[in-house]
Amino acid sequence: PYASFALPYPIRVDCFTCTAHLPAPYNAPALHLLTHSHADHTLGLSSKSFAARVVCSPNTKEMLLRHESFLERAKKDAGEVATRTFAHLKVEGGAFSRDLLYAVPLNTPTEFELSSTETVTITLIDANHCPGAAMFLVEGPRGTILHTGDVRAEHWLLKSLTRNPFLQSYIPDTEEDLHVLIARGGQTASLTKTLNAIYLDTACMLRGTVVPTKENAVKGLVELIALFEKDTYFFINSWTWGYEDVLKGIARAFQCQIHVDRYKHAVYTHISDPFLRALVTRDATSTRFHACERFERCSFVDVPSFDFKNDLAPRSIEGKKVVYVNPVTMGCAQWEDYRMDVRRRLVMGKDVDRLLVPLERHSPLPELLNFVSLFRPLRVIPNTLVPALGGLDWTAMNVMFKECIAP
Ligand SMILES: [Zn+2]
Ligand SMILES: [Zn+2]
Structure with a gap:
């Protein structure tokens, strides 16, 4: 107005x-x-x-x-x-x-x-x-x-x-x-x-719903990621500025850098955030965590197109199993249920190819x-x-x- x-x-x-x-x-x-x-x-x-x-x-x-x-x-x-x-x-x-x-x-x-x-x-x-x-x-x-x-x-x-x-x-x-x-x-x-x-x-x-804190959302995501096989790759769909806490949480928990594209790298390494600067890399071979350009993913996390409603994601060009991490809107109760459900599926040995994280920017x-x-x-x-x-x-x-x- x-x-x-x-x-x-x-x-x-x-x-x-x-x-x-x-x-x-x-x-x-x-x-x-x-x-x-x-x-x-x-x-x-x-x-x-x-x-x-x-x-x-x-x-x-x-x-x-x-x-x-x-x-x-x-x-x-x-x-x-x-x-x-x-x-x-x-x-x-x-x-x-x-x-x-x-x-x-x-x-x-x-x-x-x-x-x-x-x-x-x-x-x-x-x-x-x-x-x-x-x-x-x-x-x-x-x-x-x-x-x-x-x-x-x-x-x-x-x-x-x-x-x-x-x-x-x-x-x-x-x-x-x-x-x-x-x-x-x-x-x-x-x-x-x-x-x-x-x-x-x-x-x-x-x-009107109460949503998880950023800290709780990231912690829950990290705990789920830890349940996957150690050779699983993760593509984090941080499609706009504001999901940096997800990148930081993953980098801290698994003590490894995150692959980003040229543009994100240029921005993140020129703003006053030393941890953000330290956690990004342009070397796609060095990490299993990727936040590169979503429409131009690197070969480690780029999977051939598939029917994502009915099928599981195929392996990436480099032959890696890739899990797609997507930020969404979700209430606290729903988030607890979701985490329990994913945990149960993973423990039962079911294949999981996508994860949600309720990181709210507003x-x-x-x-x-x-x-x-x-x-x-x-x-x-x-x-x-x-x-x-x-x-x-x-x-x-x-x-x-x-x-x-x-x-
Ligand atoms: Zn990448
Ligand atoms: Zn905004």
Whole structure:
């Protein structure tokens, strides 16, 4: 809603399309913010005519500048000249030299001038969604807003937010001890402040089930992998950024690297995550764990096409048994049943050629309720709406979050 503006400020988040048709001051956004590099958040940014400054995290900047579409990747792998999607955002040397991506490290309040009379302070905070993903805290004369971008607000993240000095002012008192309340007397809350609004990741808001933590999902997967013969190969379908915890969990548990394609390798070795950098390899022969390009798998995990509904996967080109690991959405109870079932089949000596892992990159409703309750803002605004629902989801949201906002 609001043409992606983080009202009351003329700041536009995760949308870079033309705004000339909007009334002033929204026809010319004072500032653009980018929460992370997923394609649904970079609309308009690949346009060569886009020429405004964009604030993002250092890792998002790195990922964006290295971004190649699938076609561009294929061209480059074939030795042809390929262009990078966002190359125009940073041009080095010559009269046209420019760098539109303004990287701000996490937890580092930074001032930005919106106009000659208005300055805001912006702080980026880890969003536990994918490498580089950040929430934006915007503080200024018109109040404070928190924009989550895409977020997986797991319990540990909420704990870390309560310890974040830049957010502590916005976490209200939840004291219930009678003696404390009496000792406080008639003092109303004046030291802590209230967020004017939280712009919330609503991608999974209509999902009411509790989903496994990333840690639990990865642990369960690793335990299942351990039950296979030691010469089994695994193809991990990490088809988009955000499944790195699966790669890390497997690498740590089996103490071996994971084969990735040229593009993933270039990105993972240039962002600030030493373990991720250490666990990827381009040597396909060195490991039985692979996360190479799914449409262009290496010969160790590339299996001839087969009827996956009725048949078991044939051996790969190199003659290896390959198990396909796919991230899915699954509730906690379902995950427990699934693990038991796979375990039983493996113990009985049945052939298993695929595994599921419930690694969720967005918070479902129960986690969102806890997240909003932590701050009790004045309002909660959806980052995205389902067009087909004609605003019903926003109406429902106001009801669902009624108990979580400021009284
Ligand atoms: Zn995303
Ligand atoms: Zn591979």
